[in-house]
Amino acid sequence: MSNLFDKRKTVRRYTDEPVPKEVILDVLRDAQKAPSWANSQPWEVYVATGETLERLRKAYLEAYDSQQAPDDSDMPKPKAWPDYLQERMNASYARVFEQSGISRDDEKARAENWRNNFAFFNAPVAAFLCLDRSLTEWSTLDVGIYAGNLMLAATQHGLGSTPAASSVSYPHLLREILEIPEHHRIIVGIMMGYEDKNHPYNRPSSIRVPVEETIHFRGL
Numbered sequence: 001m002s003n004l005f006d007k008r009k010t011v012r013r014y015t016d017e018p019v020p021k022e023v024i025l026d027v028l029r030d031a032q033k034a035p036s037w038a039n040s041q042p043w044e045v046y047v048a049t050g051e052t053l054e055r056l057r058k059a060y061l062e063a064y065d066s067q068q069a070p071d072d073s074d075m076p077k078p079k080a081w082p083d084y085l086q087e088r089m090n091a092s093y094a095r096v097f098e099q100s101g102i103s104r105d106d107e108k109a110r111a112e113n114w115r116n117n118f119a120f121f122n123a124p125v126a127a128f129l130c131l132d133r134s135l136t137e138w139s140t141l142d143v144g145i146y147a148g149n150l151m152l153a154a155t156q157h158g159l160g161s162t163p164a165a166s167s168v169s170y171p172h173l174l175r176e177i178l179e180i181p182e183h184h185r186i187i188v189g190i191m192m193g194y195e196d197k198n199h200p201y202n203r204p205s206s207i208r209v210p211v212e213e214t215i216h217f218r219g220l
């Protein structure tokens, strides 16, 4: 499996092995090659590791365990997803649980699995992608392209990665501990590290709908 696109997947549990600073920098240098509006490179990336990440992880788990409601997000979700997307999402959740060995009625295992999100999947590196508040959807698109580059760069350099909306559930903690100013909108977190290949959370393999379902060919 040499193709980067086949190799990348969402890793949901990492080993304790720290990532050398040089490897993190190599990944970030490659991600930086992402295209953007007039080469504006609008992403502002806060990379947390070591003691700082441990403080953040502890604060997130305390918030989760005390059932603190998520803060208002800088990235609102739709009120409802269109039915055909909701169906895809439901099928995807069911597949992930089934392949992770978690049964539908095992609430304890499901809660533990969700809590793993707030432990940042035990990742040794967490990158939070932000954007100046004055910018528009064009720049949010640039950050999305950057995020894709970052995850493929991680794969290229032997790391697993996790895009995680759950990781931005408590922006007030991110702002406090990572010193993210108010004028930086927090878009998404991407965790990185070495995949724990023996962990059941890493068993799932995702599938995609056929291209004909999402591509509207005209003239081909």
Ligand SMILES: Cc1cc2nc3c(=O)[nH]c(=O)nc-3n(C[C@H](O)[C@H](O)[C@H](O)COP(=O)(O)O)c2cc1C
Binding pocket: 008, 009, 010, 011, 012, 092, 117, 163, 164, 165, 166, 167, 188, 205, 206
């Ligand atoms: C913006 C975004 C947010 C995501 N948030 C989460 C999350 O909070 N928790 C999680 O386990 N996976 C999360 N994912 C991962 C998706 O579930 C995953 O990409 C999808 O199921 C396809 O699987 P694959 O990445 O292994 O191909 C997120 C992905 C994206 C792009």
